[in-house]
Amino acid sequence: MVQSSVLGFPRMGVLRDLKKANEAYWADKISQEALLAEGKRLRLAHWKIQKDAGVDIIPSNDFAHYDHVLDHIQLFNAVPERYTSQKLSPLDEYFAMGRGHQKGGVDVPALEMVKWFDSNYHYVKPTLQDNQTFSLAKDPKPVREFLEAKEAGFQTRPVLVGPVSFLALGKADRGSSVDPITLLDKLVPVYVELLKQLKAAGAESVQIDEPVLVFDLRPEVKAAFKPAYEAIAAAGDAVPKVIVATYFGDIVHNFDVLPAFSGAAGLHVDLVRNPEQLEPVLKQLGPNQILSAGVVDGRNIWKNDFAKSLEILQTAVKALGPERVIVATSSSLIHTPHTLASEKKLPSDVYEWFSFAVEKVKEVATLAKAVTEPEAVKAELEANAAAIKARTDSKRTNDPAVKERQAQVTPEQHNRKAPFNTRYAEQKKHLSLPLFPTTTIGSFPQTSEIRVQRNKFTKGEISAEEYERFIEKEIELAVKIQDELDLDVYVHGEPERNDMVQYFGERLNGYVFTTHAWVQSYGSRCVRPPIIVGDISRPAPMTVKESKYAASISKKPMKGMLTGPVTCLRWSFPRVDVHQSVQCQQLALALRDEVVDLEKNGIYVIQVDEPALREGLPLRKGQEREAYLKWAVDSFKLATAGVENSTQIHSHFCYSEFQDFFHAIAALDADVLSIENSKSDAKLLKVFIDEEYPRHIGPGVYDIHSPRVPTLEEFKQRIEEMLAYLKPEQLWINPDCGLKTRKWDEVKGALSHMVEAAKYFREKYANKA
Numbered sequence: 001m002v003q004s005s006v007l008g009f010p011r012m013g014v015l016r017d018l019k020k021a022n023e024a025y026w027a028d029k030i031s032q033e034a035l036l037a038e039g040k041r042l043r044l045a046h047w048k049i050q051k052d053a054g055v056d057i058i059p060s061n062d063f064a065h066y067d068h069v070l071d072h073i074q075l076f077n078a079v080p081e082r083y084t085s086q087k088l089s090p091l092d093e094y095f096a097m098g099r100g101h102q103k104g105g106v107d108v109p110a111l112e113m114v115k116w117f118d119s120n121y122h123y124v125k126p127t128l129q130d131n132q133t134f135s136l137a138k139d140p141k142p143v144r145e146f147l148e149a150k151e152a153g154f155q156t157r158p159v160l161v162g163p164v165s166f167l168a169l170g171k172a173d174r175g176s177s178v179d180p181i182t183l184l185d186k187l188v189p190v191y192v193e194l195l196k197q198l199k200a201a202g203a204e205s206v207q208i209d210e211p212v213l214v215f216d217l218r219p220e221v222k223a224a225f226k227p228a229y230e231a232i233a234a235a236g237d238a239v240p241k242v243i244v245a246t247y248f249g250d251i252v253h254n255f256d257v258l259p260a261f262s263g264a265a266g267l268h269v270d271l272v273r274n275p276e277q278l279e280p281v282l283k284q285l286g287p288n289q290i291l292s293a294g295v296v297d298g299r300n301i302w303k304n305d306f307a308k309s310l311e312i313l314q315t316a317v318k319a320l321g322p323e324r325v326i327v328a329t330s331s332s333l334i335h336t337p338h339t340l341a342s343e344k345k346l347p348s349d350v351y352e353w354f355s356f357a358v359e360k361v362k363e364v365a366t367l368a369k370a371v372t373e374p375e376a377v378k379a380e381l382e383a384n385a386a387a388i389k390a391r392t393d394s395k396r397t398n399d400p401a402v403k404e405r406q407a408q409v410t411p412e413q414h415n416r417k418a419p420f421n422t423r424y425a426e427q428k429k430h431l432s433l434p435l436f437p438t439t440t441i442g443s444f445p446q447t448s449e450i451r452v453q454r455n456k457f458t459k460g461e462i463s464a465e466e467y468e469r470f471i472e473k474e475i476e477l478a479v480k481i482q483d484e485l486d487l488d489v490y491v492h493g494e495p496e497r498n499d500m501v502q503y504f505g506e507r508l509n510g511y512v513f514t515t516h517a518w519v520q521s522y523g524s525r526c527v528r529p530p531i532i533v534g535d536i537s538r539p540a541p542m543t544v545k546e547s548k549y550a551a552s553i554s555k556k557p558m559k560g561m562l563t564g565p566v567t568c569l570r571w572s573f574p575r576v577d578v579h580q581s582v583q584c585q586q587l588a589l590a591l592r593d594e595v596v597d598l599e600k601n602g603i604y605v606i607q608v609d610e611p612a613l614r615e616g617l618p619l620r621k622g623q624e625r626e627a628y629l630k631w632a633v634d635s636f637k638l639a640t641a642g643v644e645n646s647t648q649i650h651s652h653f654c655y656s657e658f659q660d661f662f663h664a665i666a667a668l669d670a671d672v673l674s675i676e677n678s679k680s681d682a683k684l685l686k687v688f689i690d691e692e693y694p695r696h697i698g699p700g701v702y703d704i705h706s707p708r709v710p711t712l713e714e715f716k717q718r719i720e721e722m723l724a725y726l727k728p729e730q731l732w733i734n735p736d737c738g739l740k741t742r743k744w745d746e747v748k749g750a751l752s753h754m755v756e757a758a759k760y761f762r763e764k765y766a767n768k769a
């Protein structure tokens, strides 16, 4: 029989229950026991959903209170000494690594958090020492949760981050220079011990995730698979059967690694992203190995096209026989919302087009049956075919006016009127900014008061006028605080925005949006990606009213704030019937009109955020990357190039890994770039000198993900480090990203130190001049 399996289930619960419980615990509103009990309730509920749907192989240890990679840092006792020395409870130590800890006399920053492959999920980077050791944590979480499931009547397959991926996704701690992969010998015995304990607990098989196999790998990393998996195979029946899982790309270029898995029971591959890898993968499998065929998309919300999936599955079954094929989600479902059933406001025609996690779980089970017994699921197959046909035939997707405008785009529309030096001279006159200008990235605290008022407005409990007045008052507050802090370029604070992408999605034609479709972004933070269902256009200005009001009450330049086309695309659920470059250009044209309207209304500094530009980069180097960068950069330029020379275009990226596509960042031709830098080595900025980057840069001087307020000295030290790589006249002083997740007292504390540090350097360099 063909079996069905799920690689991981969303953790948050129907109503973001985990977010609420975590945040209540952090605010000292519930006890540790209550939080752990809520975690258990969610795990049991999620296992039940999968069992009830008829899924054969249900994951455990996919749940995490903050992040699953962080779980493994604690599992392998790879916790840096600065946390262990605080003698916190294991749960508080865990959260301290995830989000920093500044209470009860303990003051320790968070570990670095970065994007999980090309998704909008963030993981905590294993941070390793020169003298790193590993050992298995007491009462290991995967064993504990396996037993918890077993006691409740669920036989599960534990999910682990593989030893090679764990190390390859890690980094040396500041002050250490170890190449994490050289620590493999020390990690593998701990791994084997963990697998033995799982087997003893009753686990028949484990899913070991080695997603780094989709990357171009360094020879050292490639070579690590053999010893790691041979050691696991050598443990024989003392360990569970191993399914090695890869996702988000193809692994054909790493086939030379596959002999390392000859002792494994099977291999999982992503056949949504790369269906063409099926044939070559089938040829690589050993005589008894299983193929776990990822055909149900873990990254998008479109209903599975059963006919297409069945074609893939039949090919696999023909080659291997039904016993050696598992129907699976392409990746963990943490990238999809919990259930479509919560959506009461979607137009009825489009409702039928979607599947969220709960529905995808059913799709996996149905497909597994359909491969060998189509008659048993005849009704489901027919309903699916009808839904797919309705989607294909829909008129919603096609807007001739949008297509007409796209056909008329010219190369000249992508370029500013003059090169940077000419523009900058005009901007300098126009904006009269000091050396080391200070600014913020856009958002200020989204207080519960703001969320409550927005919720009341959405429900019709307050009028549009009342809500507008409330937003104006929030903008007034933001301006007043910036006056007090003495910042140089102001922002209006984005109080009217629920989210930087959802807000635009709600104002553009071609989108639909949801009420409950939350997806975890990091820790307790979730996003509700809008869904692109058709051609995109802008029916009316989207941000002009708020920016214009903010500028009218501000004595300093007010930055207009937009989300760029690539980010709007990447952080939405995109269409799958039209190439992403086409959708991105439609977004760019809509945003171009907004940029020009802002300028017409007296906004002369405009930031167009593109934090998702890096994340969209194809995971492997080569032609695909270049093609992506071409349309992504062109879209940004098309969106921003309609303004006069004297208008200053900013862009923002909250990541520090730009070395490998620096030419694209430079090609954006933004006058000022703000980037994330506070948690990485300032020497990453060297690329700006090496490449003789002429424009202005604001490397973030503090980590906004943590509630911790850095000291003045920390700011000065960070700026000093940056000045080793950037010219003083190029350097802007700003945080890593927006401040929406912070509280006002944290923001005021941190920004007052930031401004004081900027003034210190301003004075120092003025004296030098």
Ligand SMILES: CN1c2c(nc(N)[nH]c2=O)NC[C@@H]1CNc1ccc(C(=O)N[C@@H](CCC(=O)N[C@@H](CCC(=O)N[C@@H](CCC(=O)O)C(=O)O)C(=O)O)C(=O)O)cc1
Residues within 6 Å of the ligand: 019, 120, 446, 448, 451, 452, 454, 455, 497, 498, 499, 500, 501, 502, 521, 522, 524, 525, 526, 527, 528, 571, 611, 654, 737, 740, 741
């Ligand atoms: C910059 N980042 C972003 C990413 N992706 C995005 N789409 N947006 C981003 O900003 N990716 C990379 C990073 C990740 N960072 C963050 C930072 C912060 C959040 C965050 O704070 N998310 C919020 C939810 C935001 C939101 O949409 N809020 C809505 C709904 C608010 C709500 O919860 N309403 C309640 C009722 C109201 C009440 O009574 O309180 C409800 O619906 O139940 C809004 O403000 O209107 C979060 O809370 O997680 C995400 C990613």
Ligand SMILES: N[C@@H](CCS)C(=O)O
Residues within 6 Å of the ligand: 441, 442, 443, 500, 561, 609, 611, 652, 654, 737, 738, 739, 740
């Ligand atoms: N302007 C946005 C950018 C986040 S990446 C903000 O400040 O929240």
Ligand SMILES: [Zn+2]
Residues within 6 Å of the ligand: 441, 611, 652, 653, 654, 736, 737, 738
């Ligand atoms: Zn950001």
